[in-house]
Amino acid sequence: MEQALQISLLKTLLHRLEHGENHDAGCQVVNPATVYTAPDLAQREWQTFFLDHPQIIGLSGDLPAPGHYLALEDFGVPILAVRDESGRFRAFVNACRHRGSQLVPPGRGTATRFVCPFHGWMYRATGELAGITEPAQFGAIDRTCLGLVELPAAEHCGLLFVHPQPGAALEVSSLLGGLEAELASWDLGRQRFTGQNEVKTRMNWKLANDTFGETYHFKRLHRDTVDHIAEGDVATYHIFGRNHRFVFPTKAMAKLRTKPEARWRIGGSTTVLYYLFPNIQLAVTDRQITLFRIYPEGADPTRSATQISHYFTEEALAGLAAGNKTIIDHRNIYDPAARDGNAILSFEGLMEIINSTLEQQDYRMAEATQRTAASGRIPEFIFGRNEAPLHHFHNTFRAALDLPPLRQR
Numbered sequence: 001m002e003q004a005l006q007i008s009l010l011k012t013l014l015h016r017l018e019h020g021e022n023h024d025a026g027c028q029v030v031n032p033a034t035v036y037t038a039p040d041l042a043q044r045e046w047q048t049f050f051l052d053h054p055q056i057i058g059l060s061g062d063l064p065a066p067g068h069y070l071a072l073e074d075f076g077v078p079i080l081a082v083r084d085e086s087g088r089f090r091a092f093v094n095a096c097r098h099r100g101s102q103l104v105p106p107g108r109g110t111a112t113r114f115v116c117p118f119h120g121w122m123y124r125a126t127g128e129l130a131g132i133t134e135p136a137q138f139g140a141i142d143r144t145c146l147g148l149v150e151l152p153a154a155e156h157c158g159l160l161f162v163h164p165q166p167g168a169a170l171e172v173s174s175l176l177g178g179l180e181a182e183l184a185s186w187d188l189g190r191q192r193f194t195g196q197n198e199v200k201t202r203m204n205w206k207l208a209n210d211t212f213g214e215t216y217h218f219k220r221l222h223r224d225t226v227d228h229i230a231e232g233d234v235a236t237y238h239i240f241g242r243n244h245r246f247v248f249p250t251k252a253m254a255k256l257r258t259k260p261e262a263r264w265r266i267g268g269s270t271t272v273l274y275y276l277f278p279n280i281q282l283a284v285t286d287r288q289i290t291l292f293r294i295y296p297e298g299a300d301p302t303r304s305a306t307q308i309s310h311y312f313t314e315e316a317l318a319g320l321a322a323g324n325k326t327i328i329d330h331r332n333i334y335d336p337a338a339r340d341g342n343a344i345l346s347f348e349g350l351m352e353i354i355n356s357t358l359e360q361q362d363y364r365m366a367e368a369t370q371r372t373a374a375s376g377r378i379p380e381f382i383f384g385r386n387e388a389p390l391h392h393f394h395n396t397f398r399a400a401l402d403l404p405p406l407r408q409r
Helices: 003-019 039-051 172-176 180-185 205-210 251-258 314-322 347-375 388-400
Strands: 029-032 055-059 068-072 079-083 089-093 107-110 113-115 122-124 129-131 153-156 159-162 192-201 236-240 243-249 270-276 280-284 288-297 300-312 326-328 343-345 380-383
Touching: 003 236, 003 243, 003 251, 003 270, 029 388, 039 288, 039 300, 039 388, 055 068, 055 079, 055 288, 055 300, 079 159, 089 153, 153 172, 159 172, 172 180, 192 314, 192 347, 205 288, 205 300, 205 347, 205 388, 236 388, 243 388, 270 388, 300 314, 300 347, 314 343, 380 388
Parallel strands: 326 343
Antiparallel strands: 029 380, 055 159, 068 079, 068 107, 079 089, 113 122, 122 129, 153 159, 192 300, 236 243, 243 270, 270 280, 280 288, 288 300
16 A cells, blocks of 8 residues: 555544544435344345356465465356466366366366366366376277367456356456456565454355444443454445445554654554455454455355455564564563564464454354344334445445435434
8 A cells, every 4th residue: 555545544544543433425325124133135136146247266376386276166156276287267167077076176276187086187287188098998089079168257456356257248447346456566566374264154145244333332342352452433434336444443552652653553553454346354464364255055044154364574474483573462462561562463463363252253243134134023224424335234235236326314
């Protein structure tokens, strides 16, 4: 992120901290509870936002070199993503052209050839059919017509995009909606994949997204966790087409007042969170990135899964290994005193936040909201003036489905 933009955002946050202000959406809106429970709406969302829409499946660091692959089954189409021998990112349907068998199970690894475990048909990383077993017995085939089904794929700003529909248009710049240069400035491509986890929940996928849309709850729900290290009820917020940027301060922000502006950095003083339509939350710092990919379980409005991937720069990993810094891990992640100016966040610290804050607090609360919505006893929920990202997220998906905007209250 450009230094001038960092300073502008930090000045706004410092002013709001000092005056007890927050970003103001300008009105309250009412969200029907049925958006979390209606099967017909869930079916439309599954088709429109997942089966027929480009998906971000990871960062460049998920495929760090030629010969690496990533297989996943999160949005209705089995995906085999590879970096071929030339270094090009490609994506295919993860299925043999003989009888449709899965080539590799979900996960990641290295391979220059993919051999079907059913009958042994073999494919190159370019998707070409390299050979079949017992060709004389099987009969003549045209190998050039039986390569893997290739899907539109693009690598841009360090993000990996795949369209689930063969031959579909994949216009990445329009998808990023004005965020292209800003995301490129973070140099996402230099981040190295370090681990992942999956959180399955009994709630609508939009409720999972909702947990990332406000800090109004920090002082209550997170009083024993994140509230120790982050400031609630203060944020900056900017819309970029269907996407947005949401920034809120850490407890360390007050230290900026003792430094000249030329030394101000947004990392360490804030959490920078990007929402990328329709289902991505991207938490970014100079040293580390967490990618949240949120999916419904098919057209079921009551089940969802969050796939969480963690990435660190080589410099951060070297700093962790050197042993000359204060390591922020599961034991001290919520201790503000541990952030002593020489601290560095570890993978274990990130996992503790995911478990104790996101999974055990945010998602548990959202599952209770799902049960309330299913009861039908509360017909609508209210998004306050201080919950602008929720206004935008819900109105954006509603517009994409030709639904009217949320009613102002």
